Amino acid sequence: MRAIKKPLFMKQKLMRKVIYSLIPIVIASVYFFGLRALVLMVWVVGIGTATEWFFEKRYNKPISEAVIVTCMLYTLTLPPSTPFWIAAVGIMFGIIFGKEVFGGFGRNVFNPALVARCFVYVCFPEPLTIHWVKSATGFPGGFGVWLTESIDAVSQSTPMLIFRETSQTESFARLFIGNIPGSLGETSALLIILAAIYLIYTKSASWQTMIGVFMGYLLMSTTLYILGASTIPNPLFGLLSGGLLFGTVFMATDPISSPMTVEGKWIYGVLIGIVTVIIRGYALFAGGIMFAILIGNTFAPLIDEGVKIYKSSRKKVTA
Template sequence: MKNLYEKYFTKQKMMRTVLIPLIIISLFSIYNFGWRVLALLLLNLFVAMVIEYLCEVKLYKRKKISEAVIITSILYTMTLPVSLPFWISAVGIAFGIFFGKMVFGGFGKNIFNPALVGRVFIYINFPNPLTIAWNEAAKGLPGGFGAFTLPHIDALSTATPMLAFRNEGVLTNISDLLIGNVSGAIGETSKVLIILAAIYLIYKKVASWQIMAGSVLGFSVLSGILNLMGVETIPNPIYGMLLGGFLLGTVFMATDPISAAKTVPGKWIYGLIIGIVTVIIRGFALFSGGMMFAILMGNTFAPIIDYVVRQRKANKKSKEAVV
């Protein structure tokens, strides 16, 4: 089995490090929503590997596919509601891998985060399953470990903490938000696990703390100002960061080393853009979330930001040399 794996996959230490906290979050997600989480994950992983194999090995004539495809598949699954039809999920990951990664030349050459490219594609084309089909979260044991999926939620306006605040002004208990016993996308609910994952990834030096800090700073400052100004659609910064997929996106997707900014000043600017844009979309757009759009917007500007930072540095050196 090991030889078979090594035959098709390129070893990537960084990806294996990221995989550890994602497995823990996935296990909690199964407890929270049922074994359908695992079924979606395995389907997405299979489709993603097939698409990448056909492109990397057959089209680009490379020997193996990247272990990054495993991370992409898990992250994509973590952004979905557990009740999403399997065929829509498969279409999304196929689109994300091909148009978000392979059309740019494969691993290491993509401009956008492929998991979010797939998620945005199905969000735009199949909005109802992505926005109105939510399931209850587990309470007690065995939780989701004893069911394929938990019951649907009928009260749409308060189905998730984000919708409850946006539609009714209802503030979910912070302890529930931290632990994760709330409805929402599969992997976004347990904020404690995501925060622990951030600490672990920073300690292992596989995720940029500057990007995370920039994102949190941009989000906190703008949401704090707007909240003090009395904008009803903007909660206080701490509560706002615990809603929806902000922390999941900040820790795992904004820090994607391929699509994020590379220079140190660029990482701060990139993170600030993501945090600020998330607040603007949440508070003033039709979308209840906004993190996925904010990260893709950050991906768009990341190469430009790095270019400007490097040019300024080069110009500074030229002036110093002349003097």
């Protein structure tokens, strides 16, 4: 008999919806920062897919479509001028140590895209925190150049870095539209919000987690801001900058590394929001959201277990 050939990719409708939601953000990244953004995306997807294939072929298992999502999310958190070799090293580390060491798709404790991003952030701080480029405006924007003009001065850096250095804030209009220096996919609040609406409407992401993050962030940020903490910016400014929206919508809602219970998602989201403010205001890292989500990933199983124990105890009391 003729052997049945297994498909190269595992069909995952949920992952495809996430990819669809990311397409406008990818197009915008090219418009804002140049054609290099698209080439970098293709490069990372190729390296990440090949890395997962190398591990899965031993068990004759197909590649998960989730790896494409991981690669896209990771690339969109990188500065536009990130060297190709650093991007490749990061995604390989994320796939191997954030996913494969736990047994592959569905078994990972941490979000692989964030594992990759944190790895390159810590190991290669200069290209990941210092070298930024200007955002294009007008037509054809970045579609007519390889990479937009470089920025050297701190006073023209990303909004969060500028605030940490000078306490100055960017206009809300520019933060909302996205024509500001920053990582490839984290600048446009408008597109990220539209993606969130699509994901919630198609039931592809947890709205409880998203709202939980915003609640935790606004509660902690507003409290410290009112108390006069100099390292805490205006809560609305902080909400629209530093990758908070992107991390909340696409990273914190990862169904594998976040809690399964509804109550757990609320607790998990609030925890991430609070920790983000603390890291931003009192640690070395301007963003904070990626480290906060990884901390949330660590506690996700415990949160679910705690919720189940609480529910079980309540049933015994009412019985």
